[in-house]
Amino acid sequence: MNQHPxxxxxxxxxxxxxxxxxxxxxxxxxxxxxxxxxxxxxxFRKLPPTRRFMLACGQQYAAELATRLRFxxxxxxxxxxxxxxxxxxxxxxGNFRFSGDIWTLPEGTPVFENEPFMEVDAPIAEAQLLESLxxxxxxLETVLxxxxxxxxxxARGRPxxxxxxxxxxxxxxxxxxxxxxxxxxxxxxxxxxxxxxxDLPLRGTMAHSYILAHDDEREAFRAFARHYPDTTLLVDTHxxxxxxxxxxxxxxxxxxxxxxxxxxxxxxxxxLAHRSRERLDAAGHADVKIIASSxxxxxxxxxxxDDDAPIDAFGVGTEMGxxxxxxxxxxxxxxxxxxxxxxxxHSTGKINLPGRKQLYRHHDDAGRMTGDVIxxxxxxxxxxxxxxxxxxxxxxxxxxxxxxxxxxxxxVERALDAMPETLKQIEPGKADYPVELSPALDRLRSRT
Amino acid sequence: MNQHPxxxxxxxxxxxxxxxxxxxxxxxxxxxxxxxxxxxxxxFRKLPPTRRFMLACGQQYAAELATRLRFxxxxxxxxxxxxxxxxxxxxxxGNFRFSGDIWTLPEGTPVFENEPFMEVDAPIAEAQLLESLxxxxxxLETVLxxxxxxxxxxARGRPxxxxxxxxxxxxxxxxxxxxxxxxxxxxxxxxxxxxxxxDLPLRGTMAHSYILAHDDEREAFRAFARHYPDTTLLVDTHxxxxxxxxxxxxxxxxxxxxxxxxxxxxxxxxxLAHRSRERLDAAGHADVKIIASSxxxxxxxxxxxDDDAPIDAFGVGTEMGxxxxxxxxxxxxxxxxxxxxxxxxHSTGKINLPGRKQLYRHHDDAGRMTGDVIxxxxxxxxxxxxxxxxxxxxxxxxxxxxxxxxxxxxxVERALDAMPETLKQIEPGKADYPVELSPALDRLRSRT
Numbered sequence: 001m002n003q004h005p006x007x008x009x010x011x012x013x014x015x016x017x018x019x020x021x022x023x024x025x026x027x028x029x030x031x032x033x034x035x036x037x038x039x040x041x042x043x044f045r046k047l048p049p050t051r052r053f054m055l056a057c058g059q060q061y062a063a064e065l066a067t068r069l070r071f072x073x074x075x076x077x078x079x080x081x082x083x084x085x086x087x088x089x090x091x092x093x094g095n096f097r098f099s100g101d102i103w104t105l106p107e108g109t110p111v112f113e114n115e116p117f118m119e120v121d122a123p124i125a126e127a128q129l130l131e132s133l134x135x136x137x138x139x140l141e142t143v144l145x146x147x148x149x150x151x152x153x154x155a156r157g158r159p160x161x162x163x164x165x166x167x168x169x170x171x172x173x174x175x176x177x178x179x180x181x182x183x184x185x186x187x188x189x190x191x192x193x194x195x196x197x198x199d200l201p202l203r204g205t206m207a208h209s210y211i212l213a214h215d216d217e218r219e220a221f222r223a224f225a226r227h228y229p230d231t232t233l234l235v236d237t238h239x240x241x242x243x244x245x246x247x248x249x250x251x252x253x254x255x256x257x258x259x260x261x262x263x264x265x266x267x268x269x270x271x272l273a274h275r276s277r278e279r280l281d282a283a284g285h286a287d288v289k290i291i292a293s294s295x296x297x298x299x300x301x302x303x304x305x306d307d308d309a310p311i312d313a314f315g316v317g318t319e320m321g322x323x324x325x326x327x328x329x330x331x332x333x334x335x336x337x338x339x340x341x342x343x344x345x346h347s348t349g350k351i352n353l354p355g356r357k358q359l360y361r362h363h364d365d366a367g368r369m370t371g372d373v374i375x376x377x378x379x380x381x382x383x384x385x386x387x388x389x390x391x392x393x394x395x396x397x398x399x400x401x402x403x404x405x406x407x408x409x410x411x412v413e414r415a416l417d418a419m420p421e422t423l424k425q426i427e428p429g430k431a432d433y434p435v436e437l438s439p440a441l442d443r444l445r446s447r448t
Numbered sequence: 449m450n451q452h453p454x455x456x457x458x459x460x461x462x463x464x465x466x467x468x469x470x471x472x473x474x475x476x477x478x479x480x481x482x483x484x485x486x487x488x489x490x491x492f493r494k495l496p497p498t499r500r501f502m503l504a505c506g507q508q509y510a511a512e513l514a515t516r517l518r519f520x521x522x523x524x525x526x527x528x529x530x531x532x533x534x535x536x537x538x539x540x541x542g543n544f545r546f547s548g549d550i551w552t553l554p555e556g557t558p559v560f561e562n563e564p565f566m567e568v569d570a571p572i573a574e575a576q577l578l579e580s581l582x583x584x585x586x587x588l589e590t591v592l593x594x595x596x597x598x599x600x601x602x603a604r605g606r607p608x609x610x611x612x613x614x615x616x617x618x619x620x621x622x623x624x625x626x627x628x629x630x631x632x633x634x635x636x637x638x639x640x641x642x643x644x645x646x647d648l649p650l651r652g653t654m655a656h657s658y659i660l661a662h663d664d665e666r667e668a669f670r671a672f673a674r675h676y677p678d679t680t681l682l683v684d685t686h687x688x689x690x691x692x693x694x695x696x697x698x699x700x701x702x703x704x705x706x707x708x709x710x711x712x713x714x715x716x717x718x719x720l721a722h723r724s725r726e727r728l729d730a731a732g733h734a735d736v737k738i739i740a741s742s743x744x745x746x747x748x749x750x751x752x753x754d755d756d757a758p759i760d761a762f763g764v765g766t767e768m769g770x771x772x773x774x775x776x777x778x779x780x781x782x783x784x785x786x787x788x789x790x791x792x793x794h795s796t797g798k799i800n801l802p803g804r805k806q807l808y809r810h811h812d813d814a815g816r817m818t819g820d821v822i823x824x825x826x827x828x829x830x831x832x833x834x835x836x837x838x839x840x841x842x843x844x845x846x847x848x849x850x851x852x853x854x855x856x857x858x859x860v861e862r863a864l865d866a867m868p869e870t871l872k873q874i875e876p877g878k879a880d881y882p883v884e885l886s887p888a889l890d891r892l893r894s895r896t
Contacts, residue, residue, distance in 0.1 A: 007462065008459045011455050017619060020651065023640065025657070038661065132614050137619075167583075168617070171584070190467040202468045208782075209579075209782070213783060213786045213791070228472060228532075328766055
């Protein structure tokens with residue numbers, strides 16, 4: 001190999017995690033003396049057909065990172081080698097500091113079509129540079145949290161544990177994904193590094209390989225249960241119900257062994273859960289819980305619970321790990337104002353909203369979400385809550401605002417309580433949730 | 449925030465990027481004195497319906513990483529805090545070194561259902577520990593390269609450039625994804641860090657924001673073309689064909705301005721390409737190329753070229769960035785042998801192949817791939833090429849074998865030349881490519 005392979009990407013190198021055209025545009029703005037203030041707005045135009053809302057996640061982390069982006073001498077040397085950049089521009093890039101303002105939704109806020117997650121007000125080059133990186137960072141957490149919250153809802157209060165590490169798209173997805181899962185309300189993760197870093201409890205059972213490495217399934221159960229009191233035993237390696245019987249026999253033989261749960265990982269999970277529950281109950285083990293895994297998504301979990309499957313917790317990997325039914329959203333990061341003038345691209349059939357904005361949310365007296373208003377930044381919408389908060393002011397992090405990121409999980413819980421039921425349904429289909437433009441924004445849009 | 453957010457994951461921390469159950473199983477093996485040699489095999493059971501083959505990618509990098517995995521004192525302290533691990537086991541973990549053998553396919557090898565990408569022979573704890581991390585690493589590159597190679601095929605020799613950074617699942621996916629794209633035959637990437645690290649040429653044009661920040665589209669074109677001779681101008685910000693006319697007028701006004709290409713990023717790309725080509729040709733600019741982007745995948749590219757759309761290069765982002773039609777494969781990493789005895793999980797309707805294996809590929813006299821044989825490791829299949837090579841021997845990297853990773857891109861090119869046409873078709877459907885078991889493996893399978 002022409003270089004020692006390495007996987008890590010240092011935070012200090014993230015200024016280079018950008019599309020080349022950002023840097024060529026920056027140089028063009030610099031050469032043209034275009035340094036007036038611009039506003040870029042981050043939003044998506046269309047919900048995936050299988051989503052009724054998205055959870056905006058990652059934007060406060062991205063704002064924090066914006067204040068730390070620097071080009072090192074090594075970066076500048078690499079850029080010089082491309083032959084595209086003038087030395088004087090590279091000197092300017094070496095002094096790059098984000099000096100603008102960033103408004104964000106608090107992490108974990110539900111968002112709908114055309115609503116801003118984030119607005120960046122800064123000299124145009126600074127705001128332009130953030131585009132590719134911010135979109136990459138925000139999309140990952142938003143896509144994963146928006147899938148996970150559906151799975152949590154489908155489980156109707158039963159714990160859901162992330163088993164997805166092996167299926168996720170690489171290292172950053174696996175580690176930062178756990179942050180998104182925490183926000184979405186998962187109870188735990190099997191992912192050690194992700195769970196430790198993002199403060200989600202670690203959970204684990206056993207794999208088929210452990211059973212297979214022993215010559216006898218019952219001896220494997222015995223050994224594992226002795227090592228780990230209150231453990232979970234995986235019963236489907238050979239024959240699921242025979243596996244359950246072996247667990248019951250083992251508990252009879254060694255009453256001191258405490259088994260907390262069995263795990264079902266293949267076959268007809270509903271049928272097997274019913275029959276396993278019967279056997280456990282008949283043997284006096286009503287306290288031994290049943291955990292199910294095996295390619296589950298929100299629809300399968302809902303179907304199992306509709307059939308009263310006696311499953312106490314779910315382990316979910318593949319489908320949640322890549323948000324398989326909606327792995328991407330069409331995030332846009334668009335210039336909406338430059339040098340005090342609103343700007344907009346005229347695309348047929350697409351809504352583009354000019355100018356600096358604020359997002360307002362109405363609640364009724366019972367605290368229910370009743371509708372949103374996308375407004376001009378300086379609009380005041382009576383009786384509604386402004387959702388975009390200043391995360392960065394003149395290049396300085398607003399620590400009070402940033403602390404809102406810590407409350408993301410609780411914010412999601414409150415939002416789920418406040419949402420109309422139609423938004424929480426997991427079937428494909430549009431939710432009947434009103435999102436309007438303020439009169440002032442509507443006038444500006446007509447004019448631009 | 450309870451901690452300064454950080455994104456980087458150091459290579460030195462990747463031993464912790466594992467599922468908790470790997471570590472609890474390791475402790476159980478250690479307590480039980482189970483330290484005999486095991487073989488785990490990495491493969492997938494089912495091709496996604498939209499794939500006729502996968503390109504095995506990332507497995508040589510993963511093998512190299514296995515030789516570097518270490519648990520630091522900080523890792524051990526974190527694990528101690530979970531309360532699950534004994535001090536003596538953590539001491540043992542602190543001395544963990546991979547001492548076994550790893551066989552891998554060279555990167556860029558086409559693979560089919562049930563064929564081993566990688567086999568790990570080692571004391572069971574060492575081989576078990578690799579599971580989650582290896583699967584995560586190999587899946588990312590395999591999924592992305594397997595999508596990208598279809599897009600490259602669909603473009604029939606025209607360059608394809610990666611525009612996907614903003615849509616990919618986080619930082620590692622974006623950076624290491626470029627390695628997969630290079631293997632798959634892409635011509636370039638917009639991703640600066642990814643391209644620099646993985647040696648794929650950087651390409652870039654301009655964004656709509658650059659045009660919108662100028663009060664006049666033509667002046668934006670003029671400024672950019674002056675800064676960047678032989679540049680590409682994005683013509684669809686307001687009205688595509690009017691944009692093309694402005695480029696033509698500009699070249700008439702300032703003959704010294706050299707424009708290499710225009711980019712179409714919205715609308716009916718085929719129709720707009722035909723009409724743009726006519727206008728450019730009529731003005732004497734047959735040398736100005738047309739680049740198309742905008743949510744393209746292999747099917748849309750093939751349809752455009754079937755209609756003789758005069759498009760010279762494609763920029764592809766969203767669909768390729770997450771392999772949207774098949775973002776996940778059901779990779780398995782299964783115990784197939786322990787203590788000299790073949791092992792297999794009996795799953796209804798699934799093939800599980802016991803024992804250590806080799807993969808053989810037959811070619812006819814013209815060099816065409818004619819069929820594969822999954823064999824026992826010590827089988828000799830006359831006239832066929834053994835594909836698994838020893839990447840790590842007794843914990844030491846085999847540098848000659850590892851150098852095969854450098855040839856991944858050329859390996860893919862040769863494989864595409866050698867493949868039956870049916871395998872290269874992009875429509876959904878099974879390819880008629882024979883994969884058989886060797887008689888010895890078939891006998892072992894019946895017996896186990």
